[in-house]
Each structure stands twice: as C-alpha cells, then as structure tokens.
Amino acid sequence: xxxxxxxxxxxxxxxxxxxxxxxxxxxxxxxxxxxxxxxxxxxxxxxxxxxxxxxxxxxxxxxxxxxxxxxxxxxxxxxxxxxxxxxxxxxxxxxxxxx
Numbered sequence: 001x002x003x004x005x006x007x008x009x010x011x012x013x014x015x016x017x018x019x020x021x022x023x024x025x026x027x028x029x030x031x032x033x034x035x036x037x038x039x040x041x042x043x044x045x046x047x048x049x050x051x052x053x054x055x056x057x058x059x060x061x062x063x064x065x066x067x068x069x070x071x072x073x074x075x076x077x078x079x080x081x082x083x084x085x086x087x088x089x090x091x092x093x094x095x096x097x098x099x
Contacts, residue, residue, distance in 0.1 A: 013025050
C-alpha cells in the first residue's frame with residue numbers, strides 16, 4: 001500500500017494535470033481540499049520510518065502497484081463524491097486507487 005501511495009505522487013508528477021514539482025504535488029490544495037491528509041493534519045512533519053523509506057525507494061525504482069493511479073482514498077473516511085466517481089485502478093487494503 002505504501003508503495004502504491006508513493007507511486008501516485010510520482011504519477012501526478014508525470015501528469016500535465018498536476019504541478020510539476022514534488023513539493024507542488026504534495027502540498028497542492030484544490031478547491032480548499034488538501035490532496036494528502038498528512039499535509040492537512042501535520043503528520044507530514046513526522047520522521048518517516050524505514051518502511052516508508054523502502055516504499056519510496058521501490059516507487060522511485062519503477063514499482064507501481066497502483067496501476068497508474070493519480071489518487072487514492074479510504075471509502076470509510078471520505079464523503080467526497082468526486083473521488084468516488086473516478087475510474088478505479090485497484091483496491092489495496094482500505095484504500096481505493098483511481099485515475
């Protein structure tokens with residue numbers, strides 16, 4: 001799941017529909033919605049653990065278990081109807097990945 005999340009960031013970086021810098025993608029706010037909840041609640045400022053480091057390394061080396069997704073959500077935690085209408089690429093654990 002963490003590899004898939006990292007891959008979605010890289011997929012956004014490669015897409016002309018999103019900012020063209022890593023920080024631009026991660027900190028993007030659209031219609032007053034943060035794109036990543038760790039930015040909203042400050043978890044992004046916590047040190048990354050070894051699992052997160054390995055996941056990012058795998059994604060940087062080309063692994064993409066999200067199948068090209070540019071976003072993801074937890075259906076139990078979102079009421080956003082827009083994300084629920086996007087084409088699903090895969091479900092991993094509690095997260096639905098979409099394009």
